[in-house]
Amino acid sequence: GAVVSQHPSWVIxxxxxxxxxxxxxxxFQATTMFWYRQFPKQSLMLMATSNEGxxxxxxxxxxxxKFLINHxxxxxxxxxxxxxxxxxxxxxICSAPGPTAxxxxxxxxxxxxx
Amino acid sequence: AQTVTQSQPEMSVxxxxxxxxxxxYDTSExxxxxxxxxxxxxxxxxxxxxxxxxxxxxxxxxxFSVNFQKAAKSFSLKISDSQLGDAAMYFCxxxxxxxxxxxxxxTGTRLTIIP
Numbered sequence: 415g416a417v418v419s420q421h422p423s424w425v426i427x428x429x430x431x432x433x434x435x436x437x438x439x440x441x442f443q444a445t446t447m448f449w450y451r452q453f454p455k456q457s458l459m460l461m462a463t464s465n466e467g468x469x470x471x472x473x474x475x476x477x478x479x480k481f482l483i484n485h486x487x488x489x490x491x492x493x494x495x496x497x498x499x500x501x502x503x504x505x506x507i508c509s510a511p512g513p514t515a516x517x518x519x520x521x522x523x524x525x526x527x528x
Numbered sequence: 529a530q531t532v533t534q535s536q537p538e539m540s541v542x543x544x545x546x547x548x549x550x551x552x553y554d555t556s557e558x559x560x561x562x563x564x565x566x567x568x569x570x571x572x573x574x575x576x577x578x579x580x581x582x583x584x585x586x587x588x589x590x591x592f593s594v595n596f597q598k599a600a601k602s603f604s605l606k607i608s609d610s611q612l613g614d615a616a617m618y619f620c621x622x623x624x625x626x627x628x629x630x631x632x633x634x635t636g637t638r639l640t641i642i643p
Contacts, residue, residue: 448630457619457633458573505571511629516563519573 417441420508420520427498427527435493435523437508443488444510448517449481452505461506464491498527530555532622532634540640541610548595549605549637551620557581559625562596562603567617567636576618579603581625607639615641 417440427433437447445466450458462483463471470483480502482494491510495502503526512518532553541547553562564576579587579596586594591611595604607614620634 446629452571457635458631460630460632463630507571507573509573509631515575516561516578516623517573517575517629517631522571 418508418510418512418518418520420523422523423521424524425526427525429499429527430497432494432496433498433525435495435506435508435525437491437493437510437520439489439510439512439518442510442512444491444512445488447485447491447508447510449483449491449493450507450509452507452522454505458507461493464493466491495525498525500527503527530557530622530624530632532620532632534618534620534634534637536637537635538638538640540642541607542642543610543612545610546606546608547610547639549607549618549620549639551603551605551634553601553603553620553622553634555601555622557624561623561625562594563621563623563631564592564594564603564605565619565621565633566614567619568615573619577605610641612641612643615639 419438421436447464449461452458461476464483464485466485472478485491507522508520509517560581562579566574566576577589591608593606617636619636621631
C-alpha cells in the first residue's frame with residue numbers, strides 16, 4: 415500500500431538552531447502534502463499545505479518565516495523549523511492524499527528544543 | 529470555517545462490550561466527507577471509517593459503524609465487541625468534497641478498554 419515516510423522520527427536540538435523534517439511519498443506522487451502539529455494530549459492542527467513547485471499555503475497564525483516549507487519534487491516535502499525555541503517542541507506529522515486512503519500519514523517527528 | 533467537536537475527552541468500555549463515541553461538526557457545505565481516525569500510542573494515524581455526506585447509508589467496517597445524521601450534523605462511531613487493541617485516541621475529521629483534501633480534526637476522545 416501507499417506509504418509516507420517521515421524522517422527523523424525524533425530530534426533534540428538546542429534553542430536557536432534550525433531543524434529540517436522530511437516527508438516522502440514512497441510509491442506514489444503527491445502534488446500536495448499537509449503538515450500538522452500536535453501538542454501533547456491535543457488534536458492535530460493544520461499548519462500549512464505544501465504545493466509541489468509553488469509556495470506553501472499557511473494557516474492563520476502560523477509564521478511562514480519560522481516554518482519554512484519546500485516541496486521541490488512530487489515525492490518530497492520538507493519542513494524547516496528555523497531558530498527553534500522550547501515552545502516549538504511538539505509532534506509534527508506530514509500527510510499526503512494518496513491512492514488508497516484519503517490521506518496517508520507519516521509516522522511523525524517528535525521535536526524537543528532544549 | 530468548519531469546526532469539529534468531540535464532547536467526550538475520555539471514554540472507557542469493558543472488553544467485548546459496545547461503545548459509542550460522539551462527534552458533531554459545523555459546515556455550510558452540502559457535500560463533504562467525514563472520517564474517524566485512530567491514533568494508538570505509536571501515534572500513527574490509522575483510518576477507521578469514512579462516510580460521504582451524499583450517502584444516506586451509514587458506513588460499516590467490521591466491528592466499526594457510524595451513525596450519520598446529516599441534518600443534525602452528527603457523526604458518531606460505534607465500536608462493537610471492543611478489544612484491547614482498540615485502546616487509542618480517536619479523532620473525528622471533516623473534509624470538503626472538492627478541491628481541498630485537508631482534514632479538520634476534532635479534539636479527540638481517549639478510549640480505554642477495561643479487561
